[in-house]
Amino acid sequence: MQSTNANKKNTLSWLWLLILTVISTYIGSFLELFNTQKSLFIIIVLFIVFLKGQQIIDIFMELKKAPKLWRRLLFAYVILLPVIIGLIYLL
């Protein structure tokens, strides 16, 4: 039963990651077409990075069940790095 639940979680997470990847690439193709809204597209793509990172950290790496410190450290990575990259591109 526990195994079935874990497999279900992993499968849903995998599908969500695939969808987010396709969305991210699709949005990227608009960057050249809508140059005026480039900033908005960059923010969305970087936000998707965070959403994908959250899935990998919590579900695949199983850090949701780990001590808070380690989960926070990994979360800091997928939050701070996209923010820093975003600031470099947008400022």
Added chain:
Amino acid sequence: MNKSLNIDAQTVSVEANKTVEANNTVQAEKRLPGDLAMWFFILAELTVFAVLFIGFAVSEQLNVEMFVQGKAKLHQISGLINTLTLITSSFFVALALTQMHQGNGKQAAKLLVVAKLVACIYISVKIWEYLSLFEQGIDIETNTFFTLYFMITFFHLMHILLGMVILFFVAIKAAKNEYNASNISGFESGASYWHMVDLLWIILFPLIYVI
């Protein structure tokens, strides 16, 4: 009066025991998967890549035109395929870990083999991508964009290869049923390393191919 005090004391004692048990359960649940050393290694790897990613972003702002032209020469679909394959490979490793938690070593080993086969698609696509750039006369010395492109993606490819070696040994041990519920740390460490490689790619892909 005394009876009432005794009952109160017993109630408090039972409640205290319950709290201790609850705390122990929480502590048992809050367990870091894998070896602590592996997690420090993962943090070190993530830091190195963070420096490379930030360096790439800064260089792009200093050479906007060169990076726009460079990105136009990259094959975005191959980047997309590689992202999908790495996510799928990570998914199979996660499934393998679930099987290992249930003590199904042989099933876990089979899933790890599937994960590695999917990762082979990534390696093939990456090699094809490099070769097609070489055919266009582009290499690591062409300009700053391609220096960083080759350096970051090749460094990542090396991590994929190392991850595959780790998963190979983990799969052999799993197939021999050398892991069990109380000794699964090695398996978890290998799986965590593989997920880290995936985590790095999901930042690398939009940075180099998309934005």
